[in-house]
Amino acid sequence: MMSQLNHRGLAELAKIYGGLFYLKMGQVHMVAVSTAEMAQQVLQAQDSVFSNRPATIAISYLTYDRADMAFAHYGPFWRQMRKICVTKVFSRKRDRSWASVREEIDSFVKNISVRVGSPVNIGEMLLGLTKNITYRAAFGSMSQEGQKEFLKIMQEFSKLFGAFNVADFVPWLGWINGQDFNTRLAKARGALDRFIDSIIDDHMEKKNKKNNKNNGEREVDDDDDMVDELMEFYGENGAKSSEPISITRDNIKALIMDVMFGGTETVASAIEWAIAELMKNWEELKKVQQELANVVGLDRRVEESDLDKLTYLKCVVKETLRLHPPIPLLLHETATDAVINGYKIPCKARVMINAWAIGRDGNAWAEPNEFKPSRFLENGAPDFRGSNFEFIPFGSGRRSCPGMQLGLYALELTVAHLCYTFNWEFPNGMKPNVAIPTHRLNNSTVYLN
Numbered sequence: 001m002m003s004q005l006n007h008r009g010l011a012e013l014a015k016i017y018g019g020l021f022y023l024k025m026g027q028v029h030m031v032a033v034s035t036a037e038m039a040q041q042v043l044q045a046q047d048s049v050f051s052n053r054p055a056t057i058a059i060s061y062l063t064y065d066r067a068d069m070a071f072a073h074y075g076p077f078w079r080q081m082r083k084i085c086v087t088k089v090f091s092r093k094r095d096r097s098w099a100s101v102r103e104e105i106d107s108f109v110k111n112i113s114v115r116v117g118s119p120v121n122i123g124e125m126l127l128g129l130t131k132n133i134t135y136r137a138a139f140g141s142m143s144q145e146g147q148k149e150f151l152k153i154m155q156e157f158s159k160l161f162g163a164f165n166v167a168d169f170v171p172w173l174g175w176i177n178g179q180d181f182n183t184r185l186a187k188a189r190g191a192l193d194r195f196i197d198s199i200i201d202d203h204m205e206k207k208n209k210k211n212n213k214n215n216g217e218r219e220v221d222d223d224d225d226m227v228d229e230l231m232e233f234y235g236e237n238g239a240k241s242s243e244p245i246s247i248t249r250d251n252i253k254a255l256i257m258d259v260m261f262g263g264t265e266t267v268a269s270a271i272e273w274a275i276a277e278l279m280k281n282w283e284e285l286k287k288v289q290q291e292l293a294n295v296v297g298l299d300r301r302v303e304e305s306d307l308d309k310l311t312y313l314k315c316v317v318k319e320t321l322r323l324h325p326p327i328p329l330l331l332h333e334t335a336t337d338a339v340i341n342g343y344k345i346p347c348k349a350r351v352m353i354n355a356w357a358i359g360r361d362g363n364a365w366a367e368p369n370e371f372k373p374s375r376f377l378e379n380g381a382p383d384f385r386g387s388n389f390e391f392i393p394f395g396s397g398r399r400s401c402p403g404m405q406l407g408l409y410a411l412e413l414t415v416a417h418l419c420y421t422f423n424w425e426f427p428n429g430m431k432p433n434v435a436i437p438t439h440r441l442n443n444s445t446v447y448l449n
């Protein structure tokens with residue numbers, strides 16, 4: 001019916017039916033939200049009612065019956081899981097996660113440097129970068145053998161998450177998918193169990209050795225990875241956690257899966273869109289490079305301390321997130337019956353907040369489809385931290401993205417390095433929308449494929 005990508009199709013329907021309209025998909029009630037005014041009703045005015053998450057049969061099974069944070073319904077359990085993520089997994093005090101970003105970007109830039117003058121598939125390389133960052137932060141290891149195995153598992157999970165299953169909409173037609181689908185689900189979760197169980201066992205052995213060495217007192221290690229942090233809350237089978245919150249192996253596995261999915265394709269996609277937009281808009285690229293030259297100079301690399309001074313680079317990132325939000329459809333579910341704008345929304349309705357359509361709404365943005373980073377230099381320009389509902393790439397309210405700061409850090413630092421270290425051209429004589437300038441920041445030229 002929508003004949004194109006879901007967020008684009010829903011945006012076209014919104015032009016006909018408005019910023020709030022209803023769809024019936026089998027037995028599932030679905031509501032599409034496409035304006036800032038309606039989004040504010042869902043994400044702020046009635047946040048508690050709309051804070052649940054919908055989950056397909058596949059997602060429920062592969063997340064150990066919503067044992068994670070991303071798909072857990074709003075309530076005490078979800079609050080505990082989010083607290084763990086905010087205070088431990090994504091905390092700015094957790095230096096290991098942030099160090100993995102810096103070190104992997106350095107390695108990424110070196111890999112591109114050896115290919116100067118040759119075409120590179122930047123999208124493929126960026127996905128490799130973000131996977132390296134999250135894998136290393138999660139497991140504290142860059143073992144290629146283990147990484148390849150885990151990535152295969154994640155790829156299968158991704159396919160199963162996105163697979164159409166008619167039973168999600170018409171339960172009694174579940175037989176159409178056949179036994180093969182259920183077999184794939186069981187096989188995928190079994191593979192994840194074996195992989196992460198062995199890692200958890202290794203971490204438990206390491207933890208016990210440290211405790212014995214220190215007479216039962218935990219020693220804080222700068223090399224602690226995400227599993228080490230989560231193990232502090234582990235309290236399965238009668239074991240006592242050292243923290244007031246207690247989680248199981250399934251919780252640890254589900255949380256790691258959240259991080260792997262939430263921190264790889266989304267960040268890589270945002271970086272790729274930023275570079276693509278700058279390639280199409282050479283004047284904007286020149287402004288970013290000139291700012292980098294002014295702030296960083298030409299005799300050292302970009303450092304973390306430079307980011308706060310790179311005002312226009314941050315505008316480019318914001319404009320990229322406005323036009324290309326990493327998750328274009330933010331999915332919520334009603335906990336009870338609700339009323340929005342005089343319309344009744346039934347309990348357990350799936351609410352799709354179209355962040356892509358909202359970011360391109362002509363009533364909220366001047367020239368909404370144009371890439372104009374300078375709009376964010378204006379006084380009162382919207383911010384993406386959740387209080388301006390015309391700009392919600394990370395969501396808003398209770399279910400906003402807890403990893404926003406770490407994701408932004410990787411996004412800004414990577415774009416800064418790519419613009420500062422290299423000059424980019426299209427391969428095989430391709431031309432952007434405007435002429436390629438003769439100005440060069442340095443002598444490193446890489447061709448974008």
